[in-house]
Ligand code: SAM
């Protein structure tokens with residue numbers, strides 16, 4: 001079993017399928033971002049083999065991410081093969097631009113939990129933040145997923161003076177559209193570090209603003225949950241991922257696998273271990289000792305490269 005000295009059990013893996021993306025969210029990557037050569041990607045069989053070994057050691061959940069995971073050409077093959085492992089949960093984080101192409105495949109393989117990034121409910125602001133003109137497509141794909149019975153959580157990174165004025169519209173969106181909205185604090189990762197302190201808005205400040213308009217009732221979350229959660233009077237579901245102001249390292253149960261096969265014990269750790277070059281059973285044991293006990297304050301690598 002994968003349990004470290006702090007008693008933290010590794011049950012969840014984020015698997016990045018590519019560092020490429022069809023958006024350029026300004027806190028994540030610049031417009032002229034360069035990407036890794038596709039020849040470096042782990043093959044679908046290599047990904048499945050690592051997940052299968054980790055499952056034997058107690059892994060329960062895999063979330064596919066990126067970059068934009070739906071840009072990986074072998075996405076259908078990867079989903080089919082991972083679904084055959086019968087994990088407790090297989091889920092996806094996506095910007096939803098290509099989601100309509102894959103909803104049937106995801107449903108067939110019981111990938112029912114979708115996290116969709118959406119930082120603005122205003123088409124112009126969406127364009128400013130993402131450098132992409134895909135707002136209508138994203139909204140219609142979210143609605144299509146909800147109508148097909150998927151559980152959809154929106155991830156909105158809240159930034160002062162950029163989209164924090166939309167916070168109550170997001171709460172209303174949750175009430176109206178049967179999606180949970182999770183507000184993320186902007187983390188000091190990669191490109192976000194340049195103006196993180198000027199645009200940072202804490203979860204507690206957001207909650208205070210929301211409470212001027214909505215009544216919030218706290219609900220309990222699992223111990224290793226990254227979010228703390230509330231419901232509104234009208235059934236809206238909202239959560240807060242306060243990674244900066246209220247880090248959750250003490251109960252973290254996650255490892256991350258990058259598209260080129262670097263396994264990391266923490267999003268904020270630059271160092272990882274290359275699963276292609278050494279005996280993997282040794283790597284898994286070594287990685288257990290690499291999970292920090294306290295929050296590392298910042299990291300230069302970018303979120304799309306590690307897998308958000
Ligand atoms: N492209 C997919 C998407 O956007 O959902 C998956 C990858 S993206 C890196 C995963 C999540 O990380 C997104 O919700 C994004 O907003 C979030 N993210 C990226 N950089 C971040 C940062 N510096 N702080 C907080 N969240 C960040």
Ligand code: SF4
Nearest residue numbers: 021023025028067095
């Ligand atoms: Fe792409 Fe997701 Fe990064 Fe935005 S946050 S640029 S959608 S990887």
